[in-house]
Amino acid sequence: MSDIAFGWLGQEQEYYAWEKLRETEDVALGEWNGSQETEPGILYSEFSEVSEKISDLSKFYKGRPFTWELERQLYNTGRLPYELIPTHTQDTGNCVAAGLAGAGMKLQVLEIALLGQEEEFREWFVPWIYAVSRNQIHNGMNGAGSTGAWGAAAVNKYGVLFSDDKWVPEYRGTSDEWGNRRQAGSLTNAVYGKYADMASDNPVVTTRLKSVDQVEKALDAGMQLTIASNAGFRVSEYKGLHVYRPSGSWSHQMHITDIRRDPELMFYRMNQWGPGHARPLNEETPGGAWNFASDLEREIKKRGVEIYGYNRFSGHPGDADFNII
Numbered sequence: 001m002s003d004i005a006f007g008w009l010g011q012e013q014e015y016y017a018w019e020k021l022r023e024t025e026d027v028a029l030g031e032w033n034g035s036q037e038t039e040p041g042i043l044y045s046e047f048s049e050v051s052e053k054i055s056d057l058s059k060f061y062k063g064r065p066f067t068w069e070l071e072r073q074l075y076n077t078g079r080l081p082y083e084l085i086p087t088h089t090q091d092t093g094n095c096v097a098a099g100l101a102g103a104g105m106k107l108q109v110l111e112i113a114l115l116g117q118e119e120e121f122r123e124w125f126v127p128w129i130y131a132v133s134r135n136q137i138h139n140g141m142n143g144a145g146s147t148g149a150w151g152a153a154a155v156n157k158y159g160v161l162f163s164d165d166k167w168v169p170e171y172r173g174t175s176d177e178w179g180n181r182r183q184a185g186s187l188t189n190a191v192y193g194k195y196a197d198m199a200s201d202n203p204v205v206t207t208r209l210k211s212v213d214q215v216e217k218a219l220d221a222g223m224q225l226t227i228a229s230n231a232g233f234r235v236s237e238y239k240g241l242h243v244y245r246p247s248g249s250w251s252h253q254m255h256i257t258d259i260r261r262d263p264e265l266m267f268y269r270m271n272q273w274g275p276g277h278a279r280p281l282n283e284e285t286p287g288g289a290w291n292f293a294s295d296l297e298r299e300i301k302k303r304g305v306e307i308y309g310y311n312r313f314s315g316h317p318g319d320a321d322f323n324i325i
Helices: 010-022 046-056 067-076 095-115 126-137 146-158 175-177 195-201 212-220 293-303
Strands: 045-046 205-209 223-237 241-260 266-270 288-292 306-312
Touching: 010 223, 010 266, 010 306, 045 046, 045 241, 046 095, 046 288, 067 095, 095 126, 095 146, 095 223, 095 241, 095 306, 126 146, 126 175, 146 205, 146 223, 146 306, 205 212, 212 223, 212 241, 212 293, 212 306, 223 288, 266 293, 288 293, 293 306
Parallel strands: 045 205, 241 288
Antiparallel strands: 205 306, 223 241, 223 306, 241 266, 266 288
């Protein structure tokens, strides 16, 4: 796989990005009353700061069907335009944005299917996240790439642009154009600044995770996660499942969508190298594989990892008359 498929800038960049962002007033820790109906506002927190409130959400989500099962059900009811959300195929070093968009679209599925939110499913536009994370959150840089911290702050502060919003260009090639450092500084002056009002209505709450235990609790509470590290993998077969086994090194962001405890604790880890990267042995979304909790624990301890959880997305209003699955 070519270097063009990567794009994570590393643990050191993430650490300083997080610390800097936490010091700024516009992404400071916000008030959270635990309600699913409350507008997210600005909330950019450590898991430990909101763990009790997050755990309250498990009553809605713990033991839920897999995301791909819910997608098929939503498709059958006309709430999703395709049977499975398509797997992204990166066209540059925009893995942070592509992984985040993948997590965000799965989050929409959970909120529509399990909470019955009056929300229309819309595809997240990857170049918007990539550009804003680099140029407005970080203030520009040479070369490709971003950090999970910048991406998380971008969708929390500036919101999400949808691929079918008016005048939004084609995906391919736009990340490099918009991500150029000439677009740094004021969002108003950026070539994509005209979309700011469209995106601002669609923020998502962001939480930083640090351990396998927090990953497990976050998934049980309906979060979708991004994960970036230098860990590489190969796809292998284990008890009828495709699993990721540690192999080599990637400076790369992926996303975690699902949890299972049989035959042991593991998490479904999605890539964005297209559906052919890993073909499922069962009904899972193509392009990913199961990640053992034990392997993830070693990854966190040895390599340096940044993991962010997302919930409470303010999406585009949809039909009101909908029964929860």
